[in-house]
Amino acid sequence: MIEPVPSPPNAMPRGPRVPTGLLALGLALWALLMAAWVSTAVFDRLPHVEDEVAFLFQARTFAAGHVVAPAPPEPSSFSIPFVIVRDGMWFGKYPPGYPLVLALGVLIDQPWLFNPIAGAVAIVLLYRAGRTLYSPGTGLLAAALLALSPFFLLQAGSFMSHVAGLIWALALLLLFARARSTGALLPAVAAGAAVGMLFLSRPLTAVGVGLPFALLAAVDFITGATGRRRALALAAGFLPFVALLLAYNAYTTGSPVxxxxxxxxxxxxxxFGPDIGPRGHDLARGILNTRYNLDALRHLLYGWPERLTLLPAGIAVAVAALALLWHAAPLRRYVALVRRWPPARGSAPWGWDLLLAASVVSLVVVHIAYWTPGQMYGPRYYFEATGALALLTARGLLHLAGALAWALRQARLPARWSRPLAAGAVLVPVVVLSVSGLATDGVREFRAYHDWYDINGDGLRRVEAARLEHALVFVDAGYWTAYAPFFAQNSPALDGDIIYALDRGPARNQALAAHFPDRAVYRYADGQVTAVGP
Structure with a gap:
């Protein structure tokens, strides 16, 4: 009888015990420092796109203890994309989940540092997920792959919402696994809350990531009392966040939906339809966007040659599919297999491979229904799948090492030599490819995004050098990007030491200044700060 392919941990060389937990913390520290460097050297610790400006504005509002800010006087003097004035309210257009956590960075007056810290947390969670589902070596390899990813470091150095989204996706995976392995209901509730926070931040992403977990929970619900309790606990953790999002929508837009x-x-x-997107949206356009994003993912995920990027993950999925066919035939045993699948590490790990792969595919497929490819700092709509992809990549690489070790043993090489030789033959080239990819493609991407949209902190530094106090500064800006770094410094209540407004001409400027009669008035133009009046 042919035995199923052994799980990758068996391919790892046996030797002195490696402190994988400490190594994972080292990778997290690396991710923190590198992302902080990207935030500083590439992005000048400033938001560079409309989304980031709106996120930071809403985070400042939440940090001040308010759901929305009061509409500003003379709203055209504070006009910026994606920040809305409606019915006396001033707020960002996005759901509130990410600004709620970004507010933590605002509270310590270092909002730029939030995503680098979140990136380090994501690396630790990825290691924990790999250790829990497979083995410490698998978790460590997956964490190393992601920590060296140019895509990951770009996002972790930005103000975008995707690194926080990755944390919620990994928390869902870990807590879902804990609920299935222990039978406890609290981890199931917490798993529901994790996908709830993702839904409160990025609803379509939550649908894509969470759909396979929801389908498995539905199978649980209909196949036994234990599974039913677990599914209900998952729903109990999730539904309050749905209610919160509906309430937030009703408050800000006038309709829950x-x-x-x-x-x-x-x-x-x-x-899909002619009224979706600026030029309509259909399936063909959605598939074209998908191809565009997948091409970018293959280029940027690890910095490897593009044909190699998804190959190890594909090997892991193929082996898992073969293992499923081996264990589950005949067809009538599928339901019984799902009910007991997989309770702990080492018990049918291919089941987790298939769940991770389903989550990746689901995230890609649901975004076909969105009209824009959305690329910014990489194919960002797929970013929340990078943890699953890193785990599948690690699995595929260890499968290759296991197959090579088997071939060496067939050639009469002792096991004490075949295992380390096989591991080195697979993993050393991977390390070389990843490091060289970061040093070449990664550095090239970092340079490309430096001063993106011509946004930098030069103007803010000139204003700071002028040592203004309790001032109103009119910024001469022909386009929103010239105003963005200044707007990002404003308190949403317009009660900070310096208020930055758009220069709308003498009449409008005078009308706005009348609302702040106790402030000195200045104008910033062409790199110069000029006093206008008391």
Whole structure:
């Protein structure tokens, strides 16, 4: 009888015990320092795209203890994309989940540092997920792959929401596994809360990531009392976040099912039709966007030659599919297999491979229904799948090492030599490819995003050098990008030491200044700060 392919941990060389936990912490520290460097050297610790400006504005609002800010006087003097004035309210167009956690960075007056710290947390969670589902070596390899990823470091150095989304996706995986292995209901509730936070931050992403978990929970619900309790606990953790998002929408847009996206662009919705997107959206356009994003993912995920990027993950999925066919035939045993699948590490690890692969595919597929490819700092709509992809990549690489070790043993090489030789033959080239990819493609991407949209902190440093106090500064800006770094410094209540407004001409400027009669008035133009009046 042919035995199924052994799990990758058996391919790892046996030797002195490696402190994988400490190594994982070292990788997390590396990720923190590198992402902080990207935030500083590449992005000048500033938001560079409309999304980031809106996120930071809403985070400042939440940090001040408010759901929305009061509408500013003379709203055109504070006009910036994706920040909406409606019915006396001032707020960002995005759901509130990510700004709620970004507010932690605002509270320590270092919002730029939030995502680098979140990136380090994600590396630790990825290691824990690999250790829990497979083995410490698998978790460590997956964490190393992601920590060296140019895609990961770009996102972790930005103000975008995706690194926090990755944390929620990994927390869902870990807590879901804990609930299935222990039978305890609290981890199931917490898993529901994790996907709930993802839903509160990025609803479509939550659907894509969470759909395979939801389907498995549905199988649980219909196949036994234990599974039913677990599924209900998962729903109990998730549904309050759905209610919170609906309430937030009702408060800000006037309808529970209307998002702020539509207040800015009425066509900014999910689906297909002539009224979706600026030029309509159909399946062909969605598939074209998908191909565009997948090409970018293969280029940027690890910095490897593009044909190699997804190959190890594909090997892991193929082996898992063969293992499923081996264990589950005949067909009538599938339901029984799912009910006991997989309770602990080392018990049918291919089951987790298939769940991770399903989550990746689901995330890709649901975004076909969105009209824009959304690329910014890489194919960002797929970023929350990078943890699953890193785990599958590690699994595939260890499968290759196991197969090579088997071949060496067939050639009469002793096991004490075949295992380390096989591991080295596979993993050393991977390390070389990853490091060289970061040093070449990664550095090239970092340079490309330096001063992106011509946004940098030079103007802010010139204003700081002028040592203004209790001032109103009118910024001469021909386009929103010239105003963005200044707007990002404003308190949403317009009660900070310096208020930055757009220069709208003498009449409008005078009308705004009348609302702040106790402030000195200045104008910033062409790199110069000029006093206008008392």
């Amino acid at each position: 209307r998002f702020g996206y539509e207040l800015w662009w009425e066509y900014d919705r999910i689906g």
